[in-house]
Amino acid sequence: MATIAVRILGSNSRTALRRWCRSSYSSTSAAVAEAESTEVKDYADYRRSLYGQITHKALLVDAVGTLVLPSQPMAQIYRTIGEKYGVEYSEDEILFRYRRAYGQPWGKSRLRYVNDGKPFWQYIVSYSTGCSDPQYFEELYNYYMTEKAWHLNDPGAEEVFRALRKSGVKLAVVSNFDTRLRPLLRALNCDTWFDAVAVSAEVAAEKPNPTIFLKACELLDVKPEDAVHVGDDRRNDIWGARDAGCDAWLWGSDVHSFKEVFKIFISF
DSSP states (O other): OHHHHHHHHOGGGHHHHHHHOOSOOOSSHHHHHHHHHHHHHHHHHHHHHHHTSOSOSEEEEOTBTTTEEESSOHHHHHHHHHGGGTOOOOHHHHHHHHHHHHTSOOTTTOOSOSTTOHHHHHHHHHHHHSOOOHHHHHHHHHHTTSTTTEEESOTTHHHHHHHHHHTTOEEEEEEOOOTTHHHHHHHTTOGGGOSEEEEHHHHTOOTTSHHHHHHHHHHHTOOGGGEEEEESOIIIIIIHHHHTTOEEEEBTTTBSSHHHHHHHHHOO
């Protein structure tokens, strides 16, 4: 069970956590759970002693899948908007072709999101739907920059982020996205929640490349070991953040809401 504690507190915590994990485990699950809770609490208290009643100086947050979610299935939108442009593929076929196209290597640099990302998305849309009409692409592309296309994953996010900032925690979005991310955050009225945005199209590095996490820490003026990243993708978010020297918590496993994140930060 100590491995769960390590996951919650991050890879940088392994060495220090072992100092607290020497006690023997009881044969009953209740005793094990109690021991685990004590060990994690002790280490969280230790981090607060370093940073002044918070476990980390900064929180980095993934965008798609963590902060925001699509409001409708991608294939449904591609099909609905595409009908007036002659798209005939079914939603299942669009989804199959989308996944196949998205999974292919892209360009020599392998960076999908460069600047506005249009060359990449033009390829994806054309391959997924069989339609290369530039008007169709522009309508679809612009749609995904509006509040109609996305919604906040956690309705309680704003309250939590404001409380964290009030407690001295710096906040940043770290996302594999093109330059539409900033106007999208403004459209969702959440751009002012963050002190910085590190988007792959601007940094020229995509998660799990640690460069994008290091850039976020630079923008916040914190050391990587002082930050924790929360995201829903084990490879991109967890492994990438830890390679950069940050702690990392997996959304949907280690934490399920930003309220849970707040409880770990402030009052374990």
